[in-house]
Amino acid sequence: MPKQRATKRRTAKGSGLPIASDRTRSRLLEAAGEMFAELGFHHATVRQICDRAGANIASVNYHFGDKTGLYTEVVRQSMRAARFDAVRAALDQHASSEEILRAVVKARLESLWGQDLPDWHFRILIHEISKPTLAMNQVVAEAIQPVYARLREVISKMLGLPADHEKTRLCAHSIIGQIMFYAFARPVITRLWPEMKMTASQLDRIANHIADFSLAYIRTAGAEHGKGKLPSEARKRR
Amino acid sequence: MPKQRATKRRTAKGSGLPIASDRTRSRLLEAAGEMFAELGFHHATVRQICDRAGANIASVNYHFGDKTGLYTEVVRQSMRAARFDAVRAALDQHASSEEILRAVVKARLESLWGQDLPDWHFRILIHEISKPTLAMNQVVAEAIQPVYARLREVISKMLGLPADHEKTRLCAHSIIGQIMFYAFARPVITRLWPEMKMTASQLDRIANHIADFSLAYIRTAGAEHGKGKLPSEARKRR
DNA sequence: TACATATTCAAACGATTGTTTTAAATTCGC
DNA sequence: GCGAATTTAAAACAATCGTTTGAATATGTA
Numbered sequence A, B: 001m002p003k004q005r006a007t008k009r010r011t012a013k014g015s016g017l018p019i020a021s022d023r024t025r026s027r028l029l030e031a032a033g034e035m036f037a038e039l040g041f042h043h044a045t046v047r048q049i050c051d052r053a054g055a056n057i058a059s060v061n062y063h064f065g066d067k068t069g070l071y072t073e074v075v076r077q078s079m080r081a082a083r084f085d086a087v088r089a090a091l092d093q094h095a096s097s098e099e100i101l102r103a104v105v106k107a108r109l110e111s112l113w114g115q116d117l118p119d120w121h122f123r124i125l126i127h128e129i130s131k132p133t134l135a136m137n138q139v140v141a142e143a144i145q146p147v148y149a150r151l152r153e154v155i156s157k158m159l160g161l162p163a164d165h166e167k168t169r170l171c172a173h174s175i176i177g178q179i180m181f182y183a184f185a186r187p188v189i190t191r192l193w194p195e196m197k198m199t200a201s202q203l204d205r206i207a208n209h210i211a212d213f214s215l216a217y218i219r220t221a222g223a224e225h226g227k228g229k230l231p232s233e234a235r236k237r238r
Numbered sequence C: 001t002a003c004a005t006a007t008t009c010a011a012a013c014g015a016t017t018g019t020t021t022t023a024a025a026t027t028c029g030c
Numbered sequence D: 001g002c003g004a005a006t007t008t009a010a011a012a013c014a015a016t017c018g019t020t021t022g023a024a025t026a027t028g029t030a
Helices: A006-014 A023-043 A046-053 A058-064 A067-079 A082-092 A097-113 A121-130 A136-159 A166-184 A186-192 A200-227 B006-014 B023-043 B046-053 B058-064 B067-079 B082-092 B097-113 B120-130 B136-159 B166-184 B186-192 B200-225
Strands: none
Touching (some): A023 A046, A023 A058, A023 A067, A023 A121, A046 A067, A058 A067, A067 A121, A082 A097, A082 A136, A097 A121, A097 A136, A097 A166, A097 A200, A121 A136, A121 A166, A136 A200, A136 B186, A166 A186, A166 A200, A186 B136, A200 B166, B023 B046, B023 B058, B046 B067, B058 B067, B067 B136, B082 B097, B097 B120, B097 B136, B097 B166, B097 B200, B120 B136, B136 B200, B166 B186, B166 B200
16 A cells, blocks of 8 residues: 655654665656746656656655655755845845846846756746745745845835835835746747847846836836935826 | 648638538637636646537547647637737837836736736737747747837937847847736745735826836937937937 | 665556547628 | 439447556665
């Protein structure tokens, strides 16, 4: 009766017993990560994953219970990935708010188009955003929510408004949206702008543009709210 | 031998023969549009579609050949949908560039969150962008490319730069990205900002924010590049 | 070595998918 | 109204999915 031993096995592992080869387990995780990042949860098949990992079909059942168990483990692993820490490091570095913002934008963009793969962690997050699974709550709580809050603090400082103010949130969305566009609309962009080659310098120009584009508004709005000036930006709005 | 009569039937239709009830065909198209918009191409099943349309399973084969035939027909129909015309109308209206931009942003956002469904045409485009199918080329050529080009012209006028200049393109991407963020990240937004209710006025505030956010940069950049020209055409308006 | 456990393997299972088949019902020109 | 074409209906087909089975093998321990 060796059915669904995944959790039981983990407890045995925790009890201090020496473990046999975790090679298949780790190979399974790596292969699953690449496949999930490339195809998403539903389109990636366990047979493909096991083939790529050189493991048997039943191994995913044995080690992770079922496909969703494997996926959630991949997601959990992705949350602690280096790239996210890079973004957090950029957010927490000791520098001016504007420089922090520029660094964050650059880090996020590089984790998207940078050819220094495998960085499928962020791509999994992309799939999770466009087609959420049950792991969504965990992803939001562990990876998105902290960065979102920290980004709002940085913007809040520049705007002179509280971090949970609507304008602060909308500015955060504007910045994130500009970045995510290059994640979601990748196939469209290559068709709309075929002569563009995503080199390192091109990536740099895009990141700087997004920073400049965003700071243009944040600076003026911050000057208004900070000095208590009359809002010249406030147009005749009904 | 009535197998795969879909194309043959169309030719008979073109030959001037009166057609029997196209009721099932149109009901199939409508049901398929809703299902494809909600679940995407792969996740929507022909059985669900036929159930919703009150038609038999084999009807999709008979009328459209296969599932992809049905999908491409739905896409073709979506291209001529009202909302896209609304955006194009906003782009071609006789007004200042800034007001055109504001109207375009508003039209796009309303086709996303507006509760005046069924407006699944744009949602199909969203799915097509995140997970392209073979219909992608058609979608880009017929729906995205024209709007993209027209939007660049509007921005080009404000920037004082050619429409295919890199900065013009990046500005267009920044604007589109801000809008699309509310399309792709919808489940994330509701988790990150749970107290937000997407009312009509909220939608209006978001649209105006995106316009203000974008115009802040475009105005200053336009003033720089268009030194010889009139700094802003918003002046002459009103 | 001998026993118990952990792990891997090939094969099959049940469910669901898109598609096809075969026949009945409906429609339309004549 | 009749015969041919069109349209619908129920059932089954073949392929693939995730999952399970039961035995074989590897591993660690006494």
